[in-house]
Amino acid sequence: MAAVRPRFGRALLRLFAVQGSYNYERMLGLGVGVAEEPLLRGLPADGPVSPYRAAVARGAHFFNAHPYLAGLAVGAAARAEHDGAPPDLIERLRGALCGPLGSIGDRLIWAGWLPLLSGLTLAAISLGAGWTAVVAFLVVYNVGHVALRWWALRAGWEHGVRVAAALHHPLLQRGTALVGPAMACAVGLALPLTAQYLAAPFGAWARAVLAVGAVLGFLALHWLPGRLTGLRLGLGFAALALVVGWVWR
Amino acid sequence: MSLEGWLALLGWGTLVGVDLVSLPQMMIARPLVAGTVAGAILGDVQTGLKLGVVFELLQYDILPVGAVRYPEYGPATVAAVATAHAAAGALGLGLGAVVGLVTGLVGGISLHVLRRVNSRIVSAASVALESGDPRVLLRMHVGGLLRDVLRAALVTALGLAFAWTVPPALTGVLSPRGAIVLAVAAVAAALAAGAGGTIRLVGRGPNLAWFAAGLGGGIVIAVWLR
DSSP: OOOOOOOHHHHHHHHTTTTTTOBTTTBTHHHHHHHHHHHHBTBOOOSTTOHHHHHHHHHTSOBOSOGGGHHHHHHHHHHHHHTTOOHHHHHHHHHHHHHHHHHHHIIIIIIIIHHHHHHHHHHHHHTTOTHHHHHHHHHHHHHHHHHHHHHHHHHHHHHGGGGGGGGGOHHHHHHHHHHHHHHHHHHHHHHHHHHHHHHTTSOHHHHHHHHHHHHHHHHHHHHSBTTBOHHHHHHHHHHHHHHHHHHOO | OOHHHHHHHHHHHHHHHHHHHTSOOSSTTSHHHHHHHHHHHTTOHHHHHHHHHHHHHHHTTOOOOTTOOOOOHHHHHHHHHHHHHHHOTHHHHHHHHHHHHHHHHHHHHHHHHHHHHHHHHHHHTHHHHHTTOHHHHHHHHHHHHHHHHHHHHHHHHHHHHHHHHHHHHHHTTSOHHHHHHHHHHHHHHHHHHHHHHHHHHHOSSTHHHHHHHHHHHHHHHHHHHO
C-alpha cells in the first residue's frame, strides 16, 4: 500500500450524518459513500474512470447496518481500496458486514446502552433529580456513542479486508453480554418509580382507574403484537377518555 | 406565549426531528431530552419533564431496527409540552399527550414519505452516481439532509399549530373531572406501552430474572417513599 494519511477526522464528522439521505433503495449507501470519500483521496484520480472514482461509486452502493458501527465498513472498504483488493471482494466485504454490524449494533445500542441509560434517567427523575438527570443522560450516552463511532472507523481501517477480527473485540463481545442484564434491571427499577411519579397528582379513584387501564393496556399489547402498538393504544384510550369526560361532567 | 417562544420551539423541534435519523443521532430526539428543553424554553421545566417521561415510556414500544416504520415522538413531545403549558392545570397533561400522539403519528408518516421520495431521487440519479463523481454523491446526500430538515420543521409546525388551537377549543368542553380522565388514560397507555416494550426487549431468557430483580427493587423503593 502506498503511504497515505487517512483523513479520519473528516470521515468521522461525515459519519455523524451517515443516515442523512436514508432511502429504501440504497439504505445508508449514499451516507457511507460520503463518509468513505475522504479516506479514498490518495488513490489515482486522473480521468473519468480512475480508481478513485470507481471506489467512490462502489462506496455509495447499497449498505445497511447500525449507524454507529457503519464506520467499521467505511474504514475497512477504504483500506481495501488502498490495498488494491479486487472490486468484487470489496463488494462482498460490504455485503457480508451488513448483517453482523446491524445485529451487534442493535443489541449493544438500541436494546442495551440506550434503554439502560434511559431507564436510569427515568428512575432518577422520578426520585426528584430533575433536569440534571437529563443532562447526565446526554453526556454519558454520547461519551459511549462518539467513542464507539471513533473506534469502529479506526478498527475498520486497521483491519481492512480482515475486519471480521474486529467483531471479536472485547468491547463488542463483553459489552453486549453485560449491557443486556444491566438494561433489564434498570428499566425494571424505573417502571414502578415512574408509575408513582406520574400518578402523584391523581386522587384515589383516578389511581385505581390508572392501574386497571395500565394492566388492560399491557395485556392488550401482549395479546395483539403487531396489530396493536403503543401509539394506537394511546389514541384509543384518549378517544375513550374524551367521550367519558364529555358525558361524565 | 410570545412569537419568540413559538419560534424557539419550532427551531428546537426541527433540531430534534433531524437528530432522530439524519444528524447526529445524539439522542436529543429522545422525549426525555426534547420535553425537558421545550419546558425550559417555556420556563416550565416540570411540565417538560412530565410529558418527557410519558413519551419516553411510549418510545419503549419502538425498536428502530432496519427500515421499520414507527411514530416520531421527538417533535411530538415538543408540541405536547407547548399544549400542556398553554392549557395549564389538570387539563394540561392529557391534552398535551393527545396532541403529542397525533403529531407523532404524522411524524412517522412523514418519515416514510421522505424515504420514498429519497428512493425515487436516488433511483433517477443512479447513472450519475455510478460515474463516481464525489460532487454528485455529496449533492444527493446533502439534498436528503435538507429534505429531512424541511420535514422536521413541517411536523413541528403542525404540532405547534395543534398546541395553539386545541387548548382553547377543548377548555370549555371538558370538565375538570374529564380532564383528569384524559390524563389518566394517557398515563395508563404510556405505562402499558413502556412495560410491554420492555418485556419484548428483555425476552424470556436470563435477562428476565434481572428485569424481575429491578422491578422488585423499584417496588420496594416506591413503597418506602410513600
